[in-house]
Amino acid sequence: MSTRRFALFILLVAIVGLFLSPFAWLVIVALKDPSELAALHWLPEHPRPGNFVEAVTSIPFLGYARNSLMIAGIYSVLVTLTSAWVGFGFARLSAPGKRILFTILLATMMLPQIITLIPTYLIFSKLGMVDTYWPWVLWGLSGAAFLIFLFRQFFANMPRELEEAAVLDGCSYPRIFWSIFVPQSWPVLAASLVLSFTWSWGDYVGPVLLLSADRTTLPVAIATLYTNPQGIPSNNLLAAGSIIYIVPVLALFLFAQRGFVAGFSTSGLK
């Protein structure tokens, strides 16, 4: 290694250390004894792995985890299927008005989600859908602009020969989509599932607005419930709970890294 390359390596190690230090602090706090929470202790004297158990048992953690899992599962499966379906339309079919619709699709990628969220909440509450999973079903069924775009890019690059014979045989487009294109696109399907699952797993405002306290999701529970009987936040449990909450996302990310990166590079609209 040349000196220059070595210096670069050291610089990167330092930056990575800086980037990972918040995680380190999270782990340190998660292992502390309650008695060490009142003043600063760099390291816990007697690390307490039991905090992780307490974080799960002192609040109905598993119930909230199940809610999170249900919502993220419903949303990610539906939004992936719908986005693939719509993406196929944009990639493989044409009709008058398609150009303008595609421009609108791209524009909605730029459209602020949160701006529609509060009026949507009012509408859902009038429809009696507050405190149900229906909003996530509806959001899932209408697809997500970014994922539609992802699928469109992928489908548009598939060879025309794939569907030609099927078209000649009079095969319907839904059939072509389902039996020819979907089986070929598992990398994008996986990327889309991981991305949408992660979004939904991380979403906070949606559940806060739309779900009652006992039907809510893990992030809301973690942010609000870890307090001791005096109402003071139990930071060690908060940290332990947060770690348990983060780990599935990090694991999913490490597992599906390629899909993530592929998704994000396409989002650069190269």
Place this chain on the structure above:
Amino acid sequence: MTASPLTATAGAPSRVRPAAASPTTKPARRGCRRAGAFYLFVAPWLVGLIGLTVFPLGYALWLSMTNSDGLSPNARFVGLRNYRELLSDPQTLQVLARTGLFTAVTVPATIVGGLFLALLVNRPIPGRAVFRTLLYLPAVVPPVAASLTFKLIFDRDTGAANALLEAVGVKPVTWLTDPFARYVLVMLVLWGCGNCMIISLAGLQDVPRELHEAAMVDGASTWQSFRRITVPIISPVLFFQVVTGIIAALQTFLPPVLLAPTAGATSDVKALPQGNTLYMVHVYAQYFNSARFGYASALLWVLFVIILIVTALIFKVGARTVFYGVDPKEGDR
């Protein structure tokens, strides 16, 4: 349409070739069936667009001209009163200015930071795949967990930040209140710049190596070759980050709320440090703390229009400065 340069990059509409008409089917009928099929396929998105985007926006527009409190059924139409009030409300204007400043600081900082990291991990160094992964990791952490982590680090009595200060002999700081809360927020945003890194990295990998080699032969410095070759080639990717970054920054809501020193902070966003009361926080407070649904809807619509104008302006500037022309796939379509 604001998105036209984007469409050009994606090569969108022209890209889809009609399948060759077969001799056995009449072209006209085929075209008709394909059009029907197209609408069958885009229908779910189109219905969602109308029901979940256009209609809520319209509903907010109507609400913004009433004095609705969200509960009582007899909301009265008040015309543009909410908008007039908004324009003369010093608090709203202050929040707006603060959000503009926040955007002007965090968007360039994350893009430049991300690009810097991308340049580093694009070099041939041992273990660069590991470096990429680790630098990207914070960007994957859900915002709630990231905010809570920073809250633990910057806790006044028990946080690592003050411990470090003490170790070097500086007096501890109450980080999570004014005036320091805003710096914590910016640091939190910067922690996630791995997102920008990944996007820039994808752009950098498209830069043909021969161009840099040729420039080196011609005696260009590293900086010159970065400035004249790399930046123009990755400019569409940078441009994309500017657009999405600004839109996201203008709507920042969760991190400032969760960083607040009070526990379970969403119940009272008014207790936030002033420096972190960004626009969306203000909107939320008007809705749920003051039950001023009409006024809050007007605030939402103003933000929406601001975002539209800003996006249109960036696209206008971008059309002149962004360099599209390296994608060989674009040429023949």
